[in-house]
Amino acid sequence: MRSKIFTFIAAVFFLTACGTSGEDSGAGTGSGAAATSQSTGSTSTATTSTAIPGPTPGSQEHLVVNVGDRVFFDFDKSDLKADGRSTAEALAAWMNNYPAVTLTIEGHADERGTREYNLALGERRANAVYDYMLALGVQSNRLRTISYGKERPAVLGSNEQAWAQNRRGVFVVN
Amino acid sequence: MQKSIFRLIAFTLVLGVAAVPFDPARAELVVDITRGFVEPLPVAVTDFDGAAPGDIRFGQDISKVIADDLERSGLFRPIEQGAFIQDPATLRIAPKFGDWRLINAQALVSGATELQADGRLKVEFRLWDVFAETQITGLAYFTTPANWRRVAHIIADAIYKRLTGEEGYFDTRIVYIAESGPQNRRVKRLSIMDQDGENHRFLTDGSVLVLTPRFSPTTQEITYLSYVGDTPRVFLFNLNTGQQEVLGNFPGMTFAPRFSPNGNSVIMSLARQGNSEIYDMDLRTRKVIRLTNHPAIDTSPSYSPDGGEIVFNSDRGGTQQIYVMAGNGDNVRRITFSAGRYATPVWSPRGDLIAFTRIYQGEFYIGVMRPDGSGERMLAKGFLVEGPTWAPNGRVLSFYRQEPANAAGIVSSKLFTIDLTGFNEREIVTPIDGSDPAWSPLIP
Numbered sequence: 001m002r003s004k005i006f007t008f009i010a011a012v013f014f015l016t017a018c019g020t021s022g023e024d025s026g027a028g029t030g031s032g033a034a035a036t037s038q039s040t041g042s043t044s045t046a047t048t049s050t051a052i053p054g055p056t057p058g059s060q061e062h063l064v065v066n067v068g069d070r071v072f073f074d075f076d077k078s079d080l081k082a083d084g085r086s087t088a089e090a091l092a093a094w095m096n097n098y099p100a101v102t103l104t105i106e107g108h109a110d111e112r113g114t115r116e117y118n119l120a121l122g123e124r125r126a127n128a129v130y131d132y133m134l135a136l137g138v139q140s141n142r143l144r145t146i147s148y149g150k151e152r153p154a155v156l157g158s159n160e161q162a163w164a165q166n167r168r169g170v171f172v173v174n
Numbered sequence: 175m176q177k178s179i180f181r182l183i184a185f186t187l188v189l190g191v192a193a194v195p196f197d198p199a200r201a202e203l204v205v206d207i208t209r210g211f212v213e214p215l216p217v218a219v220t221d222f223d224g225a226a227p228g229d230i231r232f233g234q235d236i237s238k239v240i241a242d243d244l245e246r247s248g249l250f251r252p253i254e255q256g257a258f259i260q261d262p263a264t265l266r267i268a269p270k271f272g273d274w275r276l277i278n279a280q281a282l283v284s285g286a287t288e289l290q291a292d293g294r295l296k297v298e299f300r301l302w303d304v305f306a307e308t309q310i311t312g313l314a315y316f317t318t319p320a321n322w323r324r325v326a327h328i329i330a331d332a333i334y335k336r337l338t339g340e341e342g343y344f345d346t347r348i349v350y351i352a353e354s355g356p357q358n359r360r361v362k363r364l365s366i367m368d369q370d371g372e373n374h375r376f377l378t379d380g381s382v383l384v385l386t387p388r389f390s391p392t393t394q395e396i397t398y399l400s401y402v403g404d405t406p407r408v409f410l411f412n413l414n415t416g417q418q419e420v421l422g423n424f425p426g427m428t429f430a431p432r433f434s435p436n437g438n439s440v441i442m443s444l445a446r447q448g449n450s451e452i453y454d455m456d457l458r459t460r461k462v463i464r465l466t467n468h469p470a471i472d473t474s475p476s477y478s479p480d481g482g483e484i485v486f487n488s489d490r491g492g493t494q495q496i497y498v499m500a501g502n503g504d505n506v507r508r509i510t511f512s513a514g515r516y517a518t519p520v521w522s523p524r525g526d527l528i529a530f531t532r533i534y535q536g537e538f539y540i541g542v543m544r545p546d547g548s549g550e551r552m553l554a555k556g557f558l559v560e561g562p563t564w565a566p567n568g569r570v571l572s573f574y575r576q577e578p579a580n581a582a583g584i585v586s587s588k589l590f591t592i593d594l595t596g597f598n599e600r601e602i603v604t605p606i607d608g609s610d611p612a613w614s615p616l617i618p
Contacts, residue, residue, distance in 0.1 A: 032516065076493070080449070111357075111576075114386060114517035114531050114560050115610070116430040117487060117494055118405070119399075120450040120471040123427055127448030147406065147427055147445065151383060155584025156357050158557070 040122075058098035060173040067094045071129060073167045076113070077083035078124040080132055084169075088129055091171060105129045106170040107147045108154070110163035115149060122147030129169045144174070204420035208400060214251035215337070216278050217244060218304075221255070222285035222297065223262040231289040232322055236297060240283065240333070242370065243344040246591075247334065248598030253279055274304045281310075283333060295319040299329050301336055310337045324617070331616075332571060343565035344369060345616045348572065349387045349396050350589060352376060353607040357585050362609075364398060364411065369565075369613070371603050386561075387411075389614040390433045391491075396612075397421070397431040397440050408442050422455055422462065430473045435481050441465075443473040452486055452503075465503035476520045476528075477501070480543070485509075485528050485545070496530060500547060507563075509547030518561055521545070523615070527594075531560045531573075540573045542594065553596040555569040563613045569594050572602065575611040590617035 055061030063069055071084035080088060095101055107126030109118035126145035133143055155165040182259065205322035219241040222233030244250035257274035265284050274282050284297035298314035313332060315325050326343060331342025351502070352365040364384045367374040377396075378384055387398035396411040407422045408428040422428065426446035433440055439457055443450045452466045452475045466472040477484055485498050491508060494515040500505040512515040514534030521528055525545075532539040532552070538559045543550040558576040571594065576587040587609045589602040602611070 010218070033494070076489075111558065112536075113533070114474075114487075114494075116474045117471065117489075117517050118446055119385075119427070119429050120473050121448065123445040124448045124471065131448070146404065149385075151360065151362075153358050156579055158578035158585070162579075 017051060058101050058173070061143045063091075063094065063173055065173060067091050067171075070170045071111045071166045072164065073125055073166065073169070075110070075163075076121065078121065078128045080128055084129075085132065088132045089136060092133055092138050095133075095138050095142065098140070102142045102144070104144045104146060104172045104174055105133075106152075107145065108152060108166060108168050108170065109148045109150045110166040111153065111158065113150060114164060119147050119149035125167075125169050129171075179387075182563050191548070214245075214249055214263050215280050216253055217250045217281040217283065217333075218253045218258060218274055218277070218279035219244065219283045220258065220265060220285075221262055222299070223266045224287045226289065229287045232289075232295060232297075232319070233285065236285070236287065236322055236326040236329070237283075239370070240299075240330045241321055243327060243330035244333065246370070246600055247254060248593055248600075249334075249338065250281075253277055256363070265486050269302055269304075269307075271302075271304050271307045279304050279574065281333075283329075285329070289319065290316070290438060293318070295322060295325075297325045299332075301333050323368065327368070327370075340569060341567040341616070343567045343613075343616070346566060347373075347389075347393065347617065348563075348589070348602065348611050349377075349614070350574075350608045350611040351385060351387065352604065353587055353609055354380075357579060357583060364396070365604075365608070366396075366413070367602075367604070369602075374605060377416075386430065386610050388432050388612045391435060391437040391615055392481070393614045393617055395433075395437075397433060397442075399429050399431065408440065411604070422460065430475065432476055434477050435479050436553075441475045441477060441484065443475070452484070465499070466506075467503075475516050478521045479523055479525045485521055487517050487519060494533075496528070496547075507546070509543070511547065512550060520562055520564060522564050522568040526568065529562035529564060530572055531562065539573065540592070542571075551596065553592050553594070554590070554599060556606055561610050563611050565591075565613050566615045572611040572613055574611060576609070 049158055067090045068087050071087050105126045107122035110122045126147055130143055130145050134140055153166040155162040219237050221237045224230040224233045224482055239253040245252050249483045257277045259276060260270050266286060269282055282302040282304050283299060288296045290296055294316045296316050300312040301310045303310050306506045317325050327345040330344040334342035340410050346369045347366055348367045348369055352363045353360055355361045360385050361380040363380045364377040364387055366377055383401040386401040387396045389396060394413050398404055398409055400409045406427045406429060408431040410419045410421055421440060424444050426444055428442050428444050431440050431442040439454050441454045444453050445552050450471045450473050452472050454465060468506060470488050472486060472488045474487040475484050483498055484501060485496060487494055488497050494508040494517050495508055496516045496519045497506055497508050514532050516530050516532050518531040519528050527542045527573050528545055529542050532541055533552050538556055539552045540554040540559050540562050540614055541550060541552040556575050557578050560571055562571045562573045570591055572589060572591045574587055579585045589604060589608040590599055591602060594598045
């Protein structure tokens with residue numbers, strides 16, 4: 001009896017989890033071109049195609065799909081790496097396309113440092129992105145920075161993989 | 175503890191009983207805290223006597239708090255009350271020292287409580303040297319009955335001071351950050367409690383991220399970091415009024431605040447355009463003075479007790495290290511040169527030592543060193559130990575210990591105290607997880 005309930009709960013949780021992750025990352029799967037068939041009813045054999053709209057241009061989802069919303073840093077470092085610079089360049093181009101968009105650049109650190117130093121390090125990382133964006137021609141009044149230090153990891157866990165994902169700058173559309 | 179590796183020694187505790195019973199001037203117990211560890215001093219803490227049933231219950235509760243304080247210090251071993259031979263009623267007339275010698279008590283604490291006609295509680299206690307058969311000290315207090323815990327702590331402080339020669343630290347409080355929830359959505363609340371974990375209170379509701387609280391020397395104010403309005407800034411929290419106030423209007427993140435020793439100013443970091451510098455703000459005039467001027471990270475400042483110097487954390491040498499400068503920012507010199515990274519320096523209230531966090535080969539340590547960087551000793555070690563804070567007598571530290579995330583990604587974080595010698599590590603039990611402890615001065 002009890003194990004059945006557990007199984008049921010686990011199943012529900014699993015479905016919920018799938019639904020959630022689909023919302024988070026899956027915005028990209030339908031970026032415009034994809035279309036799926038929808039049955040209009042059991043009485044008709046005819047089918048009509050409905051395009052599932054992609055993310056709203058200029059939205060956070062659109063940013064995630066077209067540019068990516070984060071860059072990563074090495075341990076105790078705040079200089080943008082080559083792939084981070086590419087991401088920032090794509091971000092600057094994207095912002096050119098959506099002149100109304102303003103961004104917050106979050107700076108984050110992994111848990112392997114002390115709290116106050118990591119706040120300073122997160123600020124330095126956010127500003128490394130900020131400075132590069134200015135150099136690429138983005139206006140300063142469209143950018144804001146905030147440091148969360150080690151307070152808001154993206155990936156749970158106390159291992160190298162998690163820490164590498166947590167040493168990051170994140171772009172948030174305001 | 176890795177004594178051999180980290181040279182935990184230096185001065186360790188001795189509980190030597192000065193055995194010179196025939197010299198009247200020295201016919202007293204002395205807990206000598208300058209030599210090697212022997213063992214905790216056996217002490218008999220009796221239930222304080224009383225005439226009315228209410229008085230008796232107060233007496234039992236007070237006795238328990240005193241015994242617990244003394245036990246947690248690691249310097250005393252309260253004897254099980256079941257072993258006591260003499261009863262409280264006759265003890266109130268005079269101790270039968272032979273009865274206490276039989277159970278090997280070296281010191282004896284007796285007392286009485288009495289609710290007064292005016293509603294106040296009278297508490298008196300006496301501390302006896304069992305072998306010299308003398309009263310060492312005796313004091314009486316009048317207080318509101320609701321204050322009975324404080325009186326117990328004050329008595330424990332008096333006993334500690336009389337037997338060690340050092341000021342006590344039991345009549346103090348700890349402000350810290352209570353934590354709950356998963357790592358990526360950790361709810362953090364400013365919280366306060368007595369040093370023994372009692373009288374616990376949440377000061378904020380958890381809706382806003384708060385970090386790194388520190389007491390003012392008056393113990394009536396806390397300075398801390400709050401993300402109110404999604405902007406990290408230094409705040410003041412007034413414990414009398416509950417009022418929260420942002421400190422200054424800076425064009426960037428302010429963080430790492432700490433009061434000056436006289437309480438007239440707060441020293442903190444201001445991060446702007448990727449550069450953190452240290453500033454001091456006068457709390458009356460709100461005048462701000464910049465103390466560092468370097469493109470590196472400069473943070474975690476802490477004044478020496480006389481205000482003449484400031485110890486802080488900087489990576490101007492390439493990695494996080496500890497530096498000392500004059501109170502006006504002059505004469506900056508690095509004091510840490512061993513392997514690893516150093517952080518969170520805090521000057522002892524006695525001025526003789528600086529406590530710090532060290533990160534070395536993937537592990538974290540809490541340690542102490544002299545202000546010139548010599549005499550470094552590690553006291554505690556772990557996956558993540560951080561943020562030491564001193565008890566007001568400079569003999570005990572508190573810090574927090576975070577364990578690695580478990581398979582479900584859940585972390586645990588607890589508060590601990592440890593003796594300056596690296597012995598006697600104890601958890602401070604809190605209702606939920608905790609971090610960033612800050613010890614108050616003795617309550618005025």
